[in-house]
Amino acid sequence: MTRRVVWVGCGRHAEQMLLPQLSRHDIELVGVCDINPEAAKVVARRYGVQHVTTDYNELLALPNIDVVGMAAGPAQHRDISIAALQRNINVFMEKPCGASAADAEAIQAAAHAAGKIVAVGFMKRYSTANRMAYNVVKSPEFGRVAAFFGEYMTAPTYFTGNVDYTGFYLHHCVHYMDLVRYYVAPVTSVTVFRNEIEAGKQVLHVHFGFENGAIGTVVMGTLQSRGTPVERIQVMGDQRRVEVNGVIEVNYFRNPPFKADDPAASLSDGVDTLSWKPNFTAAANEDFKGYNALFGAFFAALDGQASDLPTIDDGVRAMHVLEAVVRGIQNPGKTITLAAR
Template identity: 30%
Template sequence: MKKAVFGIIGAGGIAQSQHLPNLTRAPHAFLKTVCDLDGDRVRAAQEKYGVPHGTTDHRELLADEEIQAVVVATREDQQALLTIEALRAGKHVYVEKPLALTAEECQAVVAAQQEAGRFVAVGFNRRFAPAYRKAKEVASCDGGARNIHYRISDEYWSWGKDYPPGVRVLHEVCHLFDLIRWLTESDAESVYCVESRPDDEVIVLKMRSGCIASIMNSGHATMDMPKERLEVITERGGLTVEEFVELRTYGYGDFEPVYRFAGHSHPDREYTHKFLLEKTGAEGLHALRRMGWEMRERVQGLEDEREFPEREEMQRYIHRDAPLWNYMVDKGWLEAMDHFARCILSGRSPENATAADAWQASILGHAAIKSRKIGTVTYFRCCKMPVDNNIYSEKR
């Protein structure tokens, strides 16, 4: 089978949990080179995934004419610059969200993409989550979404410490701005945001399709709670999706009441959950999350290991064997990458989110922050809204 040749820049968290394993198992992709500023990470990735070349200089990767596409998985301060450089070197680019810190930088990527005539796919992978593709199909058969509610909540209080308060909306909610635009096939007409404390807020969107959407965003939740839930009201029916594993439909004669979806595995981790989730849906998911949370609490709470002889075994399970808790459901990462590779081979336009979609998500994120700050609704007459970009310099 023909494969598109990839290089990856950035071998950190998302690369290790998703892109490196996915690029090595995607049927239409071949990963030739891995690049990171940290040479140890390069060597570890090469060894683990059998990647033939490694470098700490991205220019070396970009100069390789055999490489057709580059995955940019660095942090958001580098993503737009590296994407533009890769486009100018003639590469297609799959770049992680949020693409850039400002709407202007996203706009610059749009311009570079148009000039280069190469594809840019932004890592809004939820467009490829099987549960959300089915949800969109169900909603489309009944006049489309009229009212959407989305909750996203997790332990950002523990892993997002490096970021200033209040910017989770740019890093995490950007996924949902894109998802709601994709589900409704529509742009936003207005946005309003109110917070109870930094990184705990509700955002209300009115879409041009007539749909309204509310996003409950919290970085103060527990891992015991599933991270994401989608609820949609259509013309006469409704649907819910619990954490990508269970879609329930209400009031539709043509669809099953319940659809369950397999989980997502990592090649060197225990994989039972992948099949378990397809069989048990939300019930299995709740049990797994509760188990992981209880184990972690139990291990952390113990000072004297003699009190608890299984401690070592449990720690090994938590840190080495257990499914990656936030990556054990299928949010579409693998299919988003393989679809992109297929489009590179065929020349067909990818269905991935584009740089222009990332630009729209960025405009919405900044407008939500502005609304939260001054308490007013932001209305969009056209796409090019003035954007307040100063918030990122605030310190936590």
């Protein structure tokens, strides 16, 4: 079934990351919008779109629209998604789902009232390497998760002159507020330690408590060049752990015997390490960032198929965890307890 889609926000992220992956699916892009008319015109030319505007309400008024997609800003995501839901239009929004948990809850209420789907762009669930690691962690062989460790760094590129970390929290950190719950369990507490070496350059160690008794730490900050690898994940169980380096390499460590004293030692199925890297030389579109699979899950959900699509319900949970982290930053070393969700 071909879906009629309109899109709001034609900046670099949408142009280079989102729309090329969206176009791989059975959609008709019938309208685009941006407050910068030239940016909208560029996207319209590229995809043969006839309706170009700077007012998203014009897109929502077009006939027979199935989906509005957006990559705009926190407040815009709240307002546009609620307006779309009031017209019974499904929504795909890049994260964040508003500027606050209250914004996310307003979108959630509108989605439930309309009976429509709001997908949130937590694409890290769908990175090929992350998905492989997730499937390992959720397998009976892996057993109960005991600990999570992550690093997710960036450079101080969110700031020009006036240092305000809000963009860093909403656009960067929020990814891991969803990912830790996805891999482990609902978050029950956070404790934050912070080191700001100068304005705009900080590092956070965020410690998580989980509903299943697991513990976790995620290191996030604005101290590293984006020209270097800045992300890795480790999930640990009993005598097992799985690691993802830079979203493109998976290592699954199990419980091998020592090899040194065994002259017949070899590589043994079932105990030795399994490793995977993508083959970028193949004539295939590796979905290492996960956007294509995320859109696939969205359209599958619209068709009524079972899916682990991150929805506005997940967005609300992630925003509550993020707000707990921000409170923890303001109260370093103090444990912030979260209500069950």
